[in-house]
């Protein structure tokens with residue numbers, strides 16, 4: 001359940017995903033079965049997949065312009081990239097994940113979800129990836145200062161890095177200050193949520209200074 005309301009996270013997702021609800025439901029089933037079997041999702045996460053993983057990922061949606069090329073770096077089991085790609089068929093998504101088991105999981109999942117024409121899996125470390133995208137998204141991969149160093153060169157001129165950070169957002173922005181200045185980048189902490197009825201989280205948006 002979300003907050004004090006009687007609306008379940010599953011209900012919120014059904015409203016949010018509309019015609020694509022069956023696909024996101026299938027992804028949740030994959031996370032709860034193969035994701036747990038392969039050790040990518042902790043067994044205790046299964047009851048909170050909608051809130052902590054799907055809706056948390058979807059919270060970035062409003063910050064991504066239409067028709068963008070997006071890379072999810074350190075995608076793991078596909079978060080936040082897969083929930084965003086299902087929600088936004090207009091996005092061209094690349095999931096960047098260096099670990100073999102995880103990238104195999106991603107390739108199988110993308111195939112089973114029928115997302116092959118929209119989502120590409122790249123088995124690479126972010127800092128070695130040869131990509132040119134409009135937006136990089138990332139969750140639970142590295143401190144902001146490191147993420148900025150790894151991804152700044154992957155992002156086209158007017159693009160941005162969107163990092164889901166939770167409570168540590170302001171602190172990480174402060175610690176990345178020198179690196180941001182050196183690269184002529186600015187960072188702001190934004191409060192975001194997938195739906196008015198879902199949990200608020202913090203995203204850091206990093207963009208080039210004018």
Ligand SMILES: C[S@@+](CC[C@H](N)C(=O)[O-])C[C@H]1O[C@@H](n2cnc3c(N)ncnc32)[C@H](O)[C@@H]1O
Nearest residue numbers: 073074075076079080098099125126139140141
């Ligand atoms: C804690 S997991 C988070 C996975 C997913 N983003 C999530 O929120 O559930 C961190 C992931 O970052 C990946 N990773 C570690 N170093 C990386 C690098 N240099 N470039 C890209 N991904 C990396 C790991 O293999 C792992 O899958």
